[in-house]
Every structure is written in C-alpha cells, then in structure tokens.
Amino acid sequence: xxRGLAGILVVAAGIGAAxxxxxxxxxxxxxxxxxxxxxxxxxxxAADRLFLxxxxxxxxxxxxRAIQHYGRDRKSPRIEGRFELLQPLLDLTTTLDPHFNIxxxxxxxxxxxDPPNGPGRPDQGIELLEKGLRHNPHRWQYxxxxxxxxYWHTGDYLQAAEWFExxxxxxxxxxWLHQVAAITRAEGGDRDGARQLLAEIxxxxxGYLVSAAERALAQLDALDALDQLAAIIxxxxxxxxxxxxxxxxxxxxxxxxxxxxxxxxxxxxxDPATGRVSLHPSSSLLPLxxxxxxx
Amino acid sequence: MSAVTTQDLTKDFLxxxxxxxxxxxxxxxxLEVPTGGVFGLLGPNGAGKxxxxxxxxxxxxxxxxxxxxxxxxxxxxxxxxxxxxxxxxPTFYDHLTAEELLSYFAGLFGYRxxxxxxxxxxxxxxxxxxxxxxxxxxxxxxxxVQRVGLxxxxxxxxxxxxxxxxMSGLDPxxxxxxxxMIAALGAEGRTVLFSSHIxxxxxELCERVAIIARGRLVAEGRVADLASRHVTGWRLTVSGGxxxxxxxxxxxxxxxxxxxxxxxxNLHGETRPEPVIAALAGAGLRLESVIPRRExxxxxFVRALNGDAGDDAAARAGRGExxxx
Amino acid sequence: xxxxxxxxxxxxxxxxxxxxxxxxxxAIGAFALLLVASAILIAQITAGQDVKIIKDLGLxxxxxxxxxxxxxxxxxxxxxxxDRRSIFSLLTKPLPRWEFVVGKFAGLLLTVMVNVAGMxxxxxxxxxxxxxxxxxxxxxxxxxxxxxxRLLLVMVMIGAELALLIAVALFFSTFSSSALLSIVFTVGLxxxxxxxxxxxxxxxxxxxxxxxxxxxxxxxxxxxxFSAFDIKSQVVHGLPLPDGFVPMTLAYAALxxxxxxxxxxxxxxxxxxx
Numbered sequence: 001x002x003r004g005l006a007g008i009l010v011v012a013a014g015i016g017a018a019x020x021x022x023x024x025x026x027x028x029x030x031x032x033x034x035x036x037x038x039x040x041x042x043x044x045x046a047a048d049r050l051f052l053x054x055x056x057x058x059x060x061x062x063x064x065r066a067i068q069h070y071g072r073d074r075k076s077p078r079i080e081g082r083f084e085l086l087q088p089l090l091d092l093t094t095t096l097d098p099h100f101n102i103x104x105x106x107x108x109x110x111x112x113x114d115p116p117n118g119p120g121r122p123d124q125g126i127e128l129l130e131k132g133l134r135h136n137p138h139r140w141q142y143x144x145x146x147x148x149x150x151y152w153h154t155g156d157y158l159q160a161a162e163w164f165e166x167x168x169x170x171x172x173x174x175x176w177l178h179q180v181a182a183i184t185r186a187e188g189g190d191r192d193g194a195r196q197l198l199a200e201i202x203x204x205x206x207g208y209l210v211s212a213a214e215r216a217l218a219q220l221d222a223l224d225a226l227d228q229l230a231a232i233i234x235x236x237x238x239x240x241x242x243x244x245x246x247x248x249x250x251x252x253x254x255x256x257x258x259x260x261x262x263x264x265x266x267x268x269x270x271d272p273a274t275g276r277v278s279l280h281p282s283s284s285l286l287p288l289x290x291x292x293x294x295x
Numbered sequence: 296m297s298a299v300t301t302q303d304l305t306k307d308f309l310x311x312x313x314x315x316x317x318x319x320x321x322x323x324x325x326l327e328v329p330t331g332g333v334f335g336l337l338g339p340n341g342a343g344k345x346x347x348x349x350x351x352x353x354x355x356x357x358x359x360x361x362x363x364x365x366x367x368x369x370x371x372x373x374x375x376x377x378x379x380x381x382x383x384x385p386t387f388y389d390h391l392t393a394e395e396l397l398s399y400f401a402g403l404f405g406y407r408x409x410x411x412x413x414x415x416x417x418x419x420x421x422x423x424x425x426x427x428x429x430x431x432x433x434x435x436x437x438x439x440v441q442r443v444g445l446x447x448x449x450x451x452x453x454x455x456x457x458x459x460x461x462m463s464g465l466d467p468x469x470x471x472x473x474x475x476m477i478a479a480l481g482a483e484g485r486t487v488l489f490s491s492h493i494x495x496x497x498x499e500l501c502e503r504v505a506i507i508a509r510g511r512l513v514a515e516g517r518v519a520d521l522a523s524r525h526v527t528g529w530r531l532t533v534s535g536g537x538x539x540x541x542x543x544x545x546x547x548x549x550x551x552x553x554x555x556x557x558x559x560x561n562l563h564g565e566t567r568p569e570p571v572i573a574a575l576a577g578a579g580l581r582l583e584s585v586i587p588r589r590e591x592x593x594x595x596f597v598r599a600l601n602g603d604a605g606d607d608a609a610a611r612a613g614r615g616e617x618x619x620x
Numbered sequence: 621x622x623x624x625x626x627x628x629x630x631x632x633x634x635x636x637x638x639x640x641x642x643x644x645x646x647a648i649g650a651f652a653l654l655l656v657a658s659a660i661l662i663a664q665i666t667a668g669q670d671v672k673i674i675k676d677l678g679l680x681x682x683x684x685x686x687x688x689x690x691x692x693x694x695x696x697x698x699x700x701x702x703d704r705r706s707i708f709s710l711l712t713k714p715l716p717r718w719e720f721v722v723g724k725f726a727g728l729l730l731t732v733m734v735n736v737a738g739m740x741x742x743x744x745x746x747x748x749x750x751x752x753x754x755x756x757x758x759x760x761x762x763x764x765x766x767x768x769x770r771l772l773l774v775m776v777m778i779g780a781e782l783a784l785l786i787a788v789a790l791f792f793s794t795f796s797s798s799a800l801l802s803i804v805f806t807v808g809l810x811x812x813x814x815x816x817x818x819x820x821x822x823x824x825x826x827x828x829x830x831x832x833x834x835x836x837x838x839x840x841x842x843x844x845x846f847s848a849f850d851i852k853s854q855v856v857h858g859l860p861l862p863d864g865f866v867p868m869t870l871a872y873a874a875l876x877x878x879x880x881x882x883x884x885x886x887x888x889x890x891x892x893x894x
Binding site: 004007010011013014015017018019021022023024025028029030031061064065067068069071072075 | 845864
C-alpha cells in the first residue's frame with residue numbers, strides 16, 4: 001500500500017518535472033507562431049478536401065483557434081498585426097462547416113469591433129455574414145446582423161434600414177424587425193432612434209447580441225453625458241468668466257454633485273486648457289461611435 | 296530438503312466486474328514434493344492444479360499461506376535459474392524458429408556464445424526437433440509445439456521441472472514420447488512435478504501423487520501405498536474343464552467364460568488364491584495367469600472425490616445452507 | 621556488459637526480430653514508401669512548389685507511419701504475450717519484470733527507429749534527385765536548401781515524439797487485458813496530446829469561467845504534449861528555432877517517457893497472470 005503510494009508519487013513527480021520543462025521551454029523561447037502555423041492551409045477548399053470526413057471536426061478546431069487568437073490579441077499590447085488572422089480563420093472555419101451558425105454571428109461582431117477591441121473591419125464582418133446567407137438563405141438573423149453592423153459600425157443608416165427590411169421580410173422573422181427597420185429609416189443616426197433600436201434588440205432576447213447592445217446603450221448614455229457636461233462647463237464660463245480648472249471647481253460651485261463618471265464608472269476626463277470633456281483613455285467604452293448626432 | 300513445500304496455500308480470485316466477489320480456487324494446500332523422482336498433481340479440470348503451479352511459479356500471488364521452491368520464495372530469480380516450467384497448452388512466437396526461441400531463452404539464463412549454441416542443439420536433439428529447428432513455430436503441429444515447450448523448460452538443465460498438463464491434447468504417440476521423456480528426467484535424478492487429470496499417466500510415471508479437488512487436497516502419498524491398501528481380489532485364467540468342475544473347485548469365486556473357451560475365475564475380498572490354485576491343479580485344469588486385482592488410482596480418485604463431495608454436502612448441511620441454489 | 625543489460629538487450633532484440641517479420645510492419649512501411657514516392661508525382665502538378673511539397677508530405681508520412689507502428693505494435697507487445705501464453709514461459713525465466721518492460725520499450729523503439737531511418741533515407745534520396753534536376757538559379761531563391769541537414773533535426777523530434785508514444789502504448793498494454801482497449805486509450809491520448817497546446821492556451825478564450833479554464837489548462841499540462849514536437853513547417857521554410865528549443869523538448873520527452881515506464885513497471889510487477 002505504502003509502496004504503491006510512493007510509486008504514484010514518483011510517477012507524478014516525473015510528469016510534473018516534464019511539464020515544468022515544457023513550460024520553461026515555452027516561456028524561454030517559444031516557437032514564433034506565424035500565420036503559417038495556425039493557418040498551414042490558407043485555402044478553405046483545400047482544407048475541406050484534406051480533412052475528408054472530418055471537416056466539421058476540423059472546423060471546431062479552427063473555431064477554437066479563432067477565439068483564442070481573438071482573446072490573446074485583445075489582451076496583448078502589440079499594435080502591429082493585431083487580429084490579422086481573425087478573418088482567415090473565420091473564413092476557413094465557415095468553409096469547412098458552412099452551417100456553423102455561431103461563427104458567422106460572433107465572428108461578424110468580433111471583426112466589426114473598432115480598435116483596440118477588434119480589427120475594426122465591418123466590411124469583413126458583413127462579407128462573412130453574406131457568405132452565411134449564401135449557404136443558409138433562410139437565416140433572417142444574418143440579414144439582421146448585417147443591418148446592425150451597418151448601423152453601428154459603418155454608420156450607413158440607409159443600408160442598415162434596407163437590411164433590416166430584408167430581414168423582416170424573411171420567413172420566420174419576428175415582428176419587431178419591422179419596427180426596427182422603420183425607426184432606422186426615419187431616424188437613422190439619431191440617438192433616440194438608436195436607443196429604440198437597441199431596446200428592441202435587448203427585448204428580443206438575442207443572447208449573443210445583448211452584450212453588444214448593452215455596450216452600445218452605455219456609449220449612447222456617455223455621449224449624452226458628454227453633451228450635458230459641455231453645456232454645464234459653458235454655463236460656468238458664462239457665470240464666472242473663465243473655464244473651470246477641474247471637476248472640483250464645478251462641484252464647489254454646485255454645478256455638479258460629484259466627479260462625473262461614464263456608465264462603466266470611469267470618471268470623465270476634462271482638459272482645462274481647451275475646456276474639452278472626453279472619456280478617460282482607459283474607459284472600455286472607447287472608441288465612441290462617430291457621427292451619432294443629438295436631436 | 297524438499298524440492299517444493301507449501302503451507303496453507305490459499306488463493307481467492309475476484310470474479311465479477313462491478314462488485315467483485317472472491318471465489319476460492321485453492322484452499323489451505325499443504326504439500327511437500329521430495330527432491331528427486333516424479334510427483335503427480337492430480338485432479339479433475341478446475342480443481343486448482345494450474346493455480347497451484349502458477350502460485351509456485353510466482354505468476355500469481357497467494358491470498359494466504361506460503362510456498363517455497365528449492366528452498367526459496369516463488370519468483371526468486373535464483374530459484375528460477377534452477378527450474379524449468381512448461382505452461383498448459385503453450386504457444387510461442389509466430390515468427391521465430393525453434394532454434395531462435397531456445398537461443399533467446401538460453402540467453403536469459405546466461406548462456407553465451409558456443410555454450411549457448413551447444414545447449415540449444417542438445418535440447419533440440421533431446422525432444423526430437425533437430426530436423427525442424429529452422430522452421431517458424433507457426434508451422435508446427437500441436438505435438439511439436441509441446442516438444443518445444445519441453446525443450447524450453449529444459450534449456451537451463453534444471454533441477455526441478457514443473458509441467459502443467461504436459462500430455463493434454465496430444466495423440467497417442469505424442470503422449471508416449473512425452474511420458475518417456477518425463478520418466479527419463481526422473482531417472483536422471485531431477486525432480487519432476489507435473490499436473491494431470493489423466494490417471495493412467497500418473498500411475499505409470501509417479502512415485503508419489505497428490506489428489507486435489509475443488510481446491511483442496513484429498514489424498515497424498517506413494518502410488519503403491521494409495522492403491523495397494525485396497526487389494527480387492529484376484530483374477531485367474533484357466534483352460535480346460537467345464538463349469539461344473541470349476542464351480543466345485545472354486546467355491547468362493549465367480550466364473551465367467553471367455554469367447555475362446557477359457558474361463559476366468561474371480562476371487563473377491565480376503566480369499567487367498569493359493570488353495571484355489573492347488574485345487575485347480577488337482578482337478579487337471581491348466582492355469583494360464585494369476586493377476587492380483589489391485590484398486591487402480593482411478594478407484595482411489597473416484598473414492599476420494601466422492602468422500603470429499605460427501606464432506607462438502609455434510610458441511611453445507613451443517614451450516615444450514617440451502618443446497619439447491 | 622552486466623547480466624541485466626544483456627537480458628534487456630535480449631528482450632529488445634527479440635521484439636525487433638518479431639517486429640520486422642510481422643506483416644503489419646511491412647504493410648505500414650510499404651504504404652509509407654509509396655506515399656513518399658508519390659510526392660514526386662504530386663510535386664509535378666504543383667508548379668514551383670515541388671521541394672516544399674516533397675518535404676511536407678515526406679515528413680508527414682514518416683511521422684504518421686511511425687505513429688501507426690508505435691501504436692499497432694506497442695499495444696500488442698504485452699497483450700500478445702498474454703494471449704499466446706508465452707508470458708508464462710518468459711516470466712518464469714530469471715528475468716525480473718522490470719527488465720521485461722524496459723526491454724520491450726527498447727525493442728519497439730529500435731524497431732520504429734530503424735523504420736523511420738529507412739524512410740528518412742528514402743526521403744533524402746528523393747530530395748537529392750530533386751536537387752540535381754534544378755538549376756542553380758532556381759535553387760538560390762528557395763527558403764531552405766533542397767537537401768537540408770536540418771531535416772534530421774525534424775527526425776530527432778519525431779523520434780522523441782514516437783518514444784513518448786511508445787511509452788504510452790506500453791503503459792496501457794501493461795495493465796489492460798484487451799488489445800482493442802489499449803488501442804482506443806492510446807489513440808485517444810495521442811489525439812488529445814496533439815490538441816494539448818490548444819488546451820494549455822484555453823485561458824485565452826474569452827468568456828470562460830476561471831475554474832473551467834484552470835481545469836482544462838491543467839489537463840493540457842498533464843497529458844503528453846505530442847504537439848510540442850512539431851517543427852516541420854519551421855524547418856521546411858528555413859526559419860530559425862529558438863535556442864535550447866530542441867534540447868528542452870528532448871528533455872521533456874525523456875522525463876515523461878521515464879515516468880510512464882516507471883508507472884508501467886509498477887503496474888506490471890503487481891500483475892497476476894491467470
């Protein structure tokens with residue numbers, strides 16, 4: 001019994017030592033992982049043939065790699081070549097398994113995210129979703145997502161409205177899509193219109209989009225707050241004849257109850273030299289969508 | 296010193312996958328195999344013979360009890376250096392020749408170079424496979440494989456040879472050859488311990504036997520003692536004379552006629568043959584043969600098994616177990 | 621030579637002898653040679669990339685053939701002896717059980733390595749052929765020399781990977797009584813090991829609970845990392861390897877394989893043979 005236990009310990013120690021060596025190797029001099037390695041096959045069609053009957057399984061592996069690549073690059077500080085493999089990996093995954101639903105929808109959102117949260121390539125996101133529609137023409141969700149990407153990332157409200165209408169016309173599409181399409185056509189680029197649209201999305205219970213919509217709502221709130229703060233600073237200047245030196249001046253003069261913070265709790269930045277208010281550089285809401293006008 | 300001794304040797308096997316239950320294969324076997332000569336371990340199939348031999352060889356660990364082989368514990372490398380073992384129904388490697396196999400095993404015993412080659416040649420000759428030494432083993436007949444098995448058991452010139460069912464599955468010629476080899480090994484002064492469920496083999500070969508059944512030792516001793524304690528009568532063959540004469544001369548026996556006209560007189564129990572022979576001669580009959588009717592090992596065996604079965608039933612009844620399960 | 625080494629050598633030599641006479645090995649070897657040779661044909665239809673294709677395909681086939689041999693023969697090493705009852709004769713010889721296990725490992729390693737060496741020689745032969753068919757100007761623009769000595773480095777890494785795989789196969793065959801089960805376990809662990817790098821980086825996946833990530837990463841470190849030996853594309857493209865990369869990988873394989881053999885010896889020494 002005791003000998004058995006000792007034996008198990010010895011073996012475990014051996015495997016532990018081996019793992020430590022492997023860890024040391026990977027920390028010490030990791031093999032540079034070029035595109036070459038992750039994407040030994042750039043052509044999805046070649047991969048599709050190569051993997052024979054196991055292409056769906058291979059698609060799973062590439063999907064995992066895509067997520068890891070996205071996650072790792074989002075955490076890493078490097079600027080150059082950020083997210084550069086995201087599109088090829090997603091394209092390969094969907095070529096191997098053209099019905100891999102989640103890849104189109106998540107993938108498009110990943111691709112459309114502005115730096116530093118993503119590569120800021122809504123065009124690639126839309127391309128991916130259009131590929132999804134070609135393979136799965138009945139999926140109204142893809143058309144809806146294209147509309148969303150247009151609305152939020154390219155700022156092309158006309159296109160967005162068109163895609164929402166196309167989605168609404170598809171079989172099985174929910175009624176609220178008509179509403180969304182109408183709002184977009186009438187009030188595209190308008191914050192209240194955007195709020196209504198996002199609220200519809202939140203209520204739709206489309207889990208994967210909810211967090212994106214919540215973030216967008218927070219950004220809208222931040223934009224509103226920035227406008228209000230600019231107005232307060234203007235009033236202070238009119239009243240005192242000079243710009244406030246800091247948020248403290250505004251609090252002392254009872255224009256504000258405390259140091260204002262954005263919806264994520266990060267204080268807004270104020271530059272006394274120019275009088276400009278902005279999001280703190282560390283805020284996760286950056287970058288804000290541009291061209292979103294206030295009515 | 297005894298070649299093999301066991302003391303209360305017991306082995307339970309766990310059977311069943313999910314909830315293993317111990318099943319006793321060998322129950323408190325205490326046995327002594329003297330050095331030199333042929334010893335038979337007898338018993339029906341499933342009695343525990345193979346289990347006993349594997350315990351002695353260190354292929355199984357005893358649940359309880361101890362065994363010594365050549366004075367050493369089973370599995371001891373020094374003991375293995377001095378013994379040979381033939382497993383039941385051995386098969387070897389398909390792609391080797393007999394010569395290669397024996398050379399491999401001889402090497403394990405530390406034979407090297409010329410000595411190794413000579414030793415292999417010698418045992419191949421001994422088992423009569425010299426002509427087939429270069430053929431791959433998969434082309435061998437069953438009898439030839441058994442000979443290879445014997446050869447590998449003898450390759451180290453062992454003091455003790457342990458053979459598990461050495462005669463099983465062989466044709467009559469093969470059995471005779473193996474029997475002759477065992478007898479020769481015994482005559483050379485080696486100790487041979489073999490297991491068998493065939494009694495005539497043992498009767499011819501062994502000085503001593505042990506009979507086990509259902510994992511227990513039921514009889515043990517010299518073959519002569521075990522059997523001759525129970526002389527059951529005499530068998531006289533005579534020619535000439537008729538039934539009437541015979542009935543008069545042999546009051547205590549039964550008479551049967553053979554097809555060729557001769558008569559067989561059977562004397563039972565304590566009746567001595569001498570007065571009958573004198574009377575037969577007096578009546579002018581010709582005596583052709585006188586054979587004592589000893590109890591054969593088979594009779595001993597059957598009686599031992601029955602007795603054991605009786606004990607068993609009684610033991611169960613005593614413990615109040617339900618016999619019909 | 622000590623008696624122990626002699627006996628281990630005898631067991632190993634016997635494994636090798638049985639191995640090279642087995643039809644399975646011929647089948648795998650012939651298949652591999654055929655594939656390596658077919659690289660020439662494939663190279664003809666992929667203009668300009670022929671050397672890369674010959675190398676890629678050749679290396680992949682050599683690795684795959686080695687893996688097949690290691691698994692198919694490896695799981696049978698002990699199982700077959702038990703099936704055929706030859707184990708009874710062998711283990712009652714003065715051969716301690718640990719020597720038996722180590723001998724089996726050494727024997728299969730020898731068998732597989734001899735085959736890998738043969739296939740490597742064939743690959744180099746083909747590359748030499750390709751080398752002389754090329755104009756010097758064309759050779760000058762390639763990433764790596766046609767007949768590249770660094771390919772031997774790939775072979776060393778493949779050898780280490782196969783040694784580890786053999787240790788895995790042997791480990792399963794020392795306690796499982798069914799060859800089929802051993803194959804299933806070994807192949808399963810091999811595939812998992814190929815994915816182990818993805819498992820070790822599981823923490824990079826966004827939105828996964830730390831507990832799950834921790835468990836998956838731990839599994840990634842514990843299972844044999846068969847993916848850690850792949851430097852094929854690195855060498856084929858003539859890219860440099862970090863200092864100490866190969867020695868550290870070899871040390872990893874040696875440590876892990878030793879631990880597995882120790883476990884095999886421990887299990888096998890306690891095993892009973894009914």
